[in-house]
Amino acid sequence: MTQNPQFHQLPDHEAEVIQKIRFETDDKNLDNISRTRAYLDFYLEYPEMIWAFLASMVSRNGGYNMCDLEGDWFPKMLAPPIRQRLFLTYERANWLIFRDAFSQLLLYSYSTKKRLPMFHLLKFLDVSIFMEKEWQVFWERGDKKRLLTALIINEQNVIHNPVIRHPVYKKRVFNTLMFSFEDYLHFSTVIFPTCEGELYGASVNGFKSVSKRINLGKRLASILFDHRYYPLFLEFAVQTEHTASRHDYEQYFAYDKKRDTPFLRCTFPIIQHHFHEQGDWYKLRGYHKKWFSQEINHRHPVHLTGWYKKKQKQLHALISVKELFTSD
Incomplete structure (x- = not known):
């Protein structure tokens, strides 16, 4: 927790709340599995917090991306140091967002x-003043969609400097040919599965742009809470334990699909993170009004079952070709 000089001037009961929130957040910020579960549990207890359900489903995808790195295919294409850097990138972003956002949910x-708004305490939890204003608006008006958008805007700005623009990640991950290749061909896709074996979602294209990531978050939310699909996604989330293997949803396909990605907790160690003060993104960079006002436009179909299977075959074919030309 940042040592805000005003912290010691707080009444004891408010200081205690902050300490409890930080402890519970740290306790549940162990790994991708614990974060995903915590988001879902919070949503089930507070269904007005629709961002928490979105965060849980997107966090599942973060886990899938992590486990892809040690599955049957990616090790044939990426050297161990590259896979390690990619894992740490996913993990760092996952950890930072949870540290920031789950503290807000607990407050x-x-x-x-x-029955009393306590959002003036957000500054003691390293949360932007942008969200202090938005939580107050929500408390007064109860506008779930506005708060959802505000949290999407905030989370993408929270990771922008410490992850996307961090010199190490920027040079060794986001400016690499491999990342550009994935970004261009839409291999990185956020998937919302159902227990019927169908997949919905949207592609992550232009990931380095904060505006494009915010737009993606809004598009994903519109899919997730579409009245035609929402019950199916919720059923999947509640009934399917998150292991971070893509087999979590591939098990529901109409045909038998061999599990080709591992379970996260059998594969990756617990990472000990350290928080580095970045300053308030809202004070440093401000925000664009279009982030709130821009209309949601799905340029591509959101039903991705056939597309997903086609892309998997393309990826496997590319890796097989690479092996053919690089084998002794």
Whole structure:
């Protein structure tokens, strides 16, 4: 927790709330599995917090991306140091967003129990003043969609400097040919599965742009909460334990699909993260009004079952060709 000089001037009961929130957030910020579960549990307890369900489903995809790195295919294409850097990139972003956002959710929980808004305490949890204003608006108006958008805007700005623009990640991950290749061909896709074996979602294209990531988040939310699909996604989330292997959803396909990605907790160690003060993104960079106002436009179909299977075959074919030309 940042040592805000005003912290010691807080009443004891408010200081205690902050300490409890930080402890619970740290406890559940262990790995991708614990984060995904915590988001979903919070949503089930507070269904008005629709961002928490979106975060849980997107976090599942973060886990899938991690486990892809040690599955049957990616090790044939990427050297161990590259796979390690990619894992740490996914993990760092996952950890930073949870540290910031789950603290906010817990403070909302305390506020509802006390029936008193406590959002003035967000500054002691390293949360942007942008969100302090937005939580107050939500408390007064109850506009779930506005808060959802605000949290999407905030989370993408939270990771922009420490991950996307960080010199090490920028040079060794985001400016690499491999990342550009994935980005261009839409191999990195956020998938919302169902227990019927169908897949919906959207592609991550232009990942280095904060505006494009925000737009993606809004598009994903519109898919997730579409009345035609939402019950199916919720059923999947509640009934399917998250292991971070893509087999979590491939098990529901109409045909038998061999598991070709591992379970996260059998594969990756727990990473010990350290928080580095970045300053308030809102004060440093401000925000664009279009982030709130821009219309959601799905340029591509959101039903991705056939597309996904085609892309998997393309990826496997590319890797096989690479092996053919690089084998002794």
